[in-house]
Amino acid sequence: MLDGNPRLNLASFVTTWMEPECDKLIMAAINKNYVDMDEYPVTTELQNRCVNMIARLFNAPIEESEAAIGVGTIGSSEAIMLAGLAFKRKWQQKRREQGKPVDNPNIVTGANVQVCWEKFARYFEVELKEVKLKEGYYVMDPVQAVDMVDENTICVAAILGSTLTGEFEDVQLLNDLLTKKNDETGWDTPIHVDAASGGFIAPFLYPDLLWDFRLPLVKSINVSGHKYGLVYAGVGWVVWRTKEDLPEDLVFHINYLGADQPTFTLNFSKGSSQIIAQYYQFIRLGFEGYKNIMENCMMNARYLKERLDKTGRFDIVSKDVGVPLVAFSLKDSSNYTVFNISESLRKYGWIVPAYTMPPDAQDVAVLRVVIREDFSRSLTERLVADMDKVLQSLDALPIHIAEKVAVVTAKVADVVEGDGATEIIKTAIKSEGDISRYWKKLASSIKTSGVC
Numbered sequence: 001m002l003d004g005n006p007r008l009n010l011a012s013f014v015t016t017w018m019e020p021e022c023d024k025l026i027m028a029a030i031n032k033n034y035v036d037m038d039e040y041p042v043t044t045e046l047q048n049r050c051v052n053m054i055a056r057l058f059n060a061p062i063e064e065s066e067a068a069i070g071v072g073t074i075g076s077s078e079a080i081m082l083a084g085l086a087f088k089r090k091w092q093q094k095r096r097e098q099g100k101p102v103d104n105p106n107i108v109t110g111a112n113v114q115v116c117w118e119k120f121a122r123y124f125e126v127e128l129k130e131v132k133l134k135e136g137y138y139v140m141d142p143v144q145a146v147d148m149v150d151e152n153t154i155c156v157a158a159i160l161g162s163t164l165t166g167e168f169e170d171v172q173l174l175n176d177l178l179t180k181k182n183d184e185t186g187w188d189t190p191i192h193v194d195a196a197s198g199g200f201i202a203p204f205l206y207p208d209l210l211w212d213f214r215l216p217l218v219k220s221i222n223v224s225g226h227k228y229g230l231v232y233a234g235v236g237w238v239v240w241r242t243k244e245d246l247p248e249d250l251v252f253h254i255n256y257l258g259a260d261q262p263t264f265t266l267n268f269s270k271g272s273s274q275i276i277a278q279y280y281q282f283i284r285l286g287f288e289g290y291k292n293i294m295e296n297c298m299m300n301a302r303y304l305k306e307r308l309d310k311t312g313r314f315d316i317v318s319k320d321v322g323v324p325l326v327a328f329s330l331k332d333s334s335n336y337t338v339f340n341i342s343e344s345l346r347k348y349g350w351i352v353p354a355y356t357m358p359p360d361a362q363d364v365a366v367l368r369v370v371i372r373e374d375f376s377r378s379l380t381e382r383l384v385a386d387m388d389k390v391l392q393s394l395d396a397l398p399i400h401i402a403e404k405v406a407v408v409t410a411k412v413a414d415v416v417e418g419d420g421a422t423e424i425i426k427t428a429i430k431s432e433g434d435i436s437r438y439w440k441k442l443a444s445s446i447k448t449s450g451v452c
Contacts, residue, residue, distance in 0.1 A: 004351055007379070010369045011353040013163075013197050013227040013323075017374035022280050025273075026232070032272035034072075035263065043272045046279040047072045050225075053282055055239045057203050058195075058212040058221050062242075069246055070239030071264055072225075072275050076196035077116035078266050079222035079238035083192050084120045086220065086240070087154040089247045094188075100151075108148045109157040110140025111358040112164050114196070117157060126154065133361040138165050138317070142174040146181050155190045155219070160211055161198030164357060164368070166323035168198055171211040171218070178217055190219040190245075196236070197323045199223030204291040205298060206321065219245045225278045228294065228323075230285070230373060235274035293373050297324035300380055301371040307384045313391060317366050324371040329364060336394045338367045341387075344394065348386040 006016035018026075029043075037044040048067065055068030062068055073079040084107065092102040106127035109117055113130075121128035131144045139162050149156060156178060158169045171193060182188055193211060195202070200223060202209055212218060218241065225235035240246045251264045285293070301324040308314050308328055318327040330338055342354035357364045369383070 005349055007374055008349045009351040010375070010383075011351050013224070013370050013372070014233045015226055015230050016232075016372065018230070018232060018277065018281075019284070022277055022284075025280055026277050027273075029273045029276050030271060034270050034272040034275060035268055040272060043275060047275050050275065050278050050282065051237065051239060054199075054223065054237050055213075058199070058239060060213045060239060060241060068239055069241075069243050070237060072278075073222075073236040073238060073265065074234060074267065074270060075226060075236040076114075076194070076222050076224040077119070077236070079196075079236045080116050080192075080194060081120050081124070081266055082264060083220040083222055083238050083240075084124065084126065084154075085250060086246050087190065087192065088124065088126060089250055090245070091152075091154040093247065104152050105154045106150070106152050107154055107157060108145050110145070110159065110162075110169065111360075112139055112162045113157065113159060113194070114163050117194075127152075129153075130359075132359050133357060135357075135361045135364055138162065138357060138361060139167050139169045142170050142177055145174060146177040149178065149181060149187075149189050151185070151187060153187075153189050155192050157192045157194055158211075159198075160193055160195040160202060161323040163197070164355075164366075165318045165327045166197070166325040167319045168202065168206075168209070168211065168322050172209075172215060175210075175215040175217045182217075189217075191215070191217045193218055193221045195221050196224040197227050200228035200230075200290065201294055201323055204287070204294045213241050225274065228297075229278060230281050230290075230293070231274055231277045234271070235278055294324070297371045297373060297375070300324070300375060300377060301326055303377065304369060304371070304380050304384070307380070308387075311388070311391070317364075318368075325368060326371070327366045327368045329366045333365070336397070338365045340394055341390055342367060344390040345386060348389075350383060350386060 006012075009016065032040050032043060034040070034043055034047070050072065051070035052068045055062060055070055060068055071082070073082065087107075088105055091105055095102045104127065105125075106129050107117075107121060108129045108131070111130040111133050118128060120126065129148050131140045131148065133139070140158065145156055156174060158171045158174055160168050160171065162169070171191065175191060178189055178191065195211075199221065202211060212221060220238060220240045222236060222238040223229065225231045225237055226233045229235070229237075246264070251262050253262050302320075305316055305318075305326050305328075308326065309316060313331060314328040315331055316326065316328050318325055330336075330341075338354040342352050345352050352367050352369055354365060354367050356362050357366070
């Protein structure tokens, strides 16, 4: 009861509403352990059907009667770990066959990747090579990414729906450039597409966009069922292009639950509810149902963008093609910043995150509103009205970070070798980047982070 209202949490991509019938279905299956396939064979069949539907949605090259290769996961984080392990193992196998060392694998991504990629790199000892961003361009540059590829690169990870701006990276251009480099070098560096947010957007809104298994170097794709797959938190999916792209020695076989059961997951036990709920949504909505929902989300995103644009206060950072969200920055941050706006909106129940961009665009600070299925036009109007109230209240405050104030005091710990911690006073904050970082630090002590 003391938490925030999930429907007003605009930080999160995760589904916060499902039909009452699906709520009942989830509760009816809450005591089922998915891993016990012999005890709950129908749940296993539903998972396999979901994998097949997703693989075909992503244009996997499989015959009509052929089973797709994939698995349900707790979310896209686990899915990415599994895909990364498959790439690492394939790379190691080939290197050993060639008599080459296998102790320095790397993966190429943009600096805009979600933290799960950093976790994968750290947990499984893979060097993370990041393409830095720049102001006005907040996704991975395919040209720079391919330039960073070397013989130790296990894959290049492209993001279909950046967490920061919702933008789709150019997977087709990446595929073409990487194909050329592979031909020149004799390597076979593949591509993984992190479609956590965009995997259930692109097939319905941009069917002609080439980003999936239609591109030959794309070997695996992950997608979050609990984002635009329209299921509550706790389900993701990863699918592979062919059986050969998933090394067999990563699949374990157990028989102590009653039958031989293959398993390729990082955990073991998990609930069946979310898998059953995913199948319900696929059958209940179908292709046209998902398409209608995504179109409605995109219309609401465009409407919010237009309303924010009309205030004259913001620059829209997000793109028209991508995930239905609106990311925007203040045109003038001399008197207050996006962090002040984010904190003030909490008074009205809204959770709208403010953050700075990754390197080398860290001087850009933005707010982001994620448009989900349950974010209606009326809620859009309410948000804009509350935003206007916040701006008026901030305008009325004394100017506290402008040129009129000579000194802004910010106590920070400056560790000097041999002298311990020393307090210093930071004076005369001049740049917008300094202001953004100052307010981010100030807000972080009282700001809670939402699931993304």
